[in-house]
Amino acid sequence: MNLSLVHTASIEVESIDQHILNSRENRRATPLMVAAKTIVSSAINSLKDKIDHIEDELAVVAGTTHGELSQTLSFFKKFKEKGIYSPTIFQNSLHNSVLGLVSTEFNLGGIGMTISHGILSGEKCLEASADLIAAGRCNIVMAICFDCIPRELESCFSNFSGSDPSRPTVSLAIFALPEFATQNGLEVQKMGVFSVEYNEENKISMTTRIDSSALLDFIKTVDSGNSFPYEREIEGRCYSRIYF
Amino acid sequence: MSEPNGIFIKGSGVISTSGFSTEELFLNCLKAKSGIVSGVGFVDGDHLADLTHRFQKKLESGSSANSKILKMSLNAISQALETAGMDSFDPACDGLIVATTSGLIENWEDSLINSIADQSMKANLDDEPLGMYLFALREILGHTGPSLLVTSACAAGGQAISIAGDWIRTGKVKNCLVVGAEVLCQLILNGFRSLKLISEDLCKPFDQNRSGINLAEGAAALLLSSNKVGATAQIMAADFFLDGYHMTSPEPNGEGLEKSIRANLKYSKVSASEVHYAHLHGTASPANDISESNALKSIFGEESLVFVSSTKAIHGHTLAASGILETSLAAYCFVNGHFPQSANTSVVDSKITQNVVLNDPRPLNGDYILKSTLGFGGMNSSVLLGRVRV
Structure with missing residues (x-):
């Protein structure tokens, strides 16, 4: 599928000021949600002047391995401490909650879905985004990935070696159909045939690298000017290659 | 084939x-x-x-x-x-x-x-x-x-x-x-x-x-x-849209679902009047039922003749599985020749103007069935099923 990459961004949650995280406006949002809001806001603003009704045009695919695991932990912790189950923490604990928050915050009315695919959630998010354009469902799509494992739960995974959990990151990449990018005067960072290739062994113990950081790695590869394919290998048992 | x-x-x-x-x-x-x-x-x-x-x-x-x-x-x-x-x-x-x-x-x-x-x-x-x-x-x-x-x-x-x-x-x-x-x-x-x-x-x-x-x-x-031999139904179109309204409630006017159903009809070139029955999400939450009804009202009209029902009182709400489980049921209407009533519904809410099927199943006399599904975070999807033409 021939695609134009028209926007990339990433943000570390710890780079966000505490007063923003704790602000009244964000009182119901998790740190991952605030981070997602921050970079999606910037992305939409950069497109708004060029594309009419970007809120309806932009498709979104969210990818995550663990969703908001910290919220699941908080849900049960709060019950133990106070004897109540929090509706806000519950709604935030769903894997789909970041997409839900982003869509409500920016009044998005296009296509949207959340996917999860273990260690390959980042790659699958990119592939599913490209597939939406290939299927003719949209002309422009945002892939957004996030993951965060609470430090106190690190030891609960037998093969944990994810990215530093104290530095959870949200990353996004926006792709457009090349003709659409040209027609709307979008600045193109890179253009070419995009595809993802896998060699997956169906080992259910594949928890070696449990985050969706492939999207972040993809952005870094583009930014550094390194050549594709970008390849990721996990213990020699499984690999992915992103061609672009 | x-x-x-x-x-x-x-x-x-x-x-x-x-x-x-x-x-x-x-x-x-x-x-x-x-x-x-x-x-x-x-x-x-x-x-x-x-x-x-x-x-x-x-x-x-x-x-x-x-x-x-x-x-x-x-x-x-x-x-x-x-x-x-x-x-x-x-x-x-x-x-x-x-x-x-x-x-x-x-x-x-x-x-x-x-x-x-x-x-x-x-x-x-x-x-x-x-x-x-x-x-x-x-x-x-x-x-x-x-x-x-x-x-x-x-x-x-x-x-x-x-x-x-x-x-x-x-x-x-x-x-x-x-x-x-x-x-x-x-x-x-x-x-x-x-x-x-x-x-x-x-x-x-x-x-x-x-x-x-x-x-x-x-x-x-x-x-x-892609092979239709032995198929029970054809998927004419399947779409999904966000409504950007609320984390746990659908947009009250059913805008997201309306958009999805309109996309179904446009892609399949089926007119709204050809849809005979809609198997709705129908969770029985006040917000869901009104939103779905309003979406249908926008497409099929205030005095719609499209029959609608929900079977949630029989099998419950199976969350992410519901769209597939209930599409199975909707497709089976073509096999059985009837569509199910809205079980355990007695007096339809006056704000819901659709033709809700009460009491008994009805014979299926049309070629197209709609299946809708809604989810938290403003998720709306719909599948338009058609009778398989031999």
Whole structure:
């Protein structure tokens, strides 16, 4: 599928000021949600002047391995401490909650879905985004990935070696159909045939690298000017290659 | 015999609180025989067959091997492949798309709760990533073709059907197995209770006295194909849109669902007047039913003749599995020749102007059926089914 990459961004949650995280406006949002809001806001603003009704045009695919695991932990912790189950923490604990928050915050009315695919959630998010354009469902799509494992739960995974959990990151990449990018005067960072290739062994113990950081790695590869394919290998048992 | 853009339902399987096959559940819907007890629906796991021997291999070890969600899923998959013909799915190159919100949570939730209770934080969360459910299925099925797990809340099943259709249309796969499954857990049960969405009684979709939803376990599988031989229904179109309104409530005017249904009609070139029956999401939550009704009002008109019903009072709300389970039921209307009434609905809310089917099933006298599904986070999906033309 021939695609134009028209926007990339990433943000570390710890780079966000505490007063923003704790602000009244964000009182119901998790740190991952605030981070997602921050970079999606910037992305939409950069497109708004060029594309009419970007809120309806932009498709979104969210990818995550663990969703908001910290919220699941908080849900049960709060019950133990106070004897109540929090509706806000519950709604935030769903894997789909970041997409839900982003869509409500920016009044998005296009296509949207959340996917999860273990260690390959980042790659699958990119592939599913490209597939939406290939299927003719949209002309422009945002892939957004996030993951965060609470430090106190690190030891609960037998093969944990994810990215530093104290530095959870949200990353996004926006792709457009090349003709659409040209027609709307979008600045193109890179253009070419995009595809993802896998060699997956169906080992259910594949928890070696449990985050969706492939999207972040993809952005870094583009930014550094390194050549594709970008390849990721996990213990020699499984690999992915992103061609672009 | 494939048709350009033709996507067909070749096989279906269902495990529910009120029936262990598509046919059994469908007939129980017609008879209004509910599997919901005290407001919730648990699948009787003791009656599920261990079907792993039918597939390539058993799971080598671990708690997943005996998990209820896998047993339910494999029972549903087995039915779907039997009805389609076991050779109709090639695990080496056909697609597998699954929909769930909680995956293998039964394997780790108690461990997490206990570790919080004793402050040890020594839970085993190896099965926590949702993808582990998909990986377990792939291992058992020996599946190495394209795969994806969709977790867009309760609209995930409808979305999975849409994506499967795309994969077939674009030539990524020839056939695609679409599976939705959900087991009830503390997080889901207590979370929905905290949102005050649960009814302790049998739910009453569209009723003026509706008081909430019935959560339930369930699994369903559909084998979609470009080959129409033996198919029960054609998927004319399947779409999904955000409504950007609220984290847990659909947009009151049903804008997202309206957009999705309009996309169905446009793509399939079917007119609104040709749609005979709509099997709605109909959870019996006040917000859902009004939103769906308003979406339909926008498309079919205030005095719509389209028959609508919800079967949630029979099998409950199976969350991410609901779109697939209920599409199985909707497609089965073409086989049976009738569509089910809205069980346990007595007096329709005056704000709902659709033609809600009460009391008894009706004969299906049309060629097109609509299936809608809504989910938290502003998720809306709809599938337009058509009679297979021989």
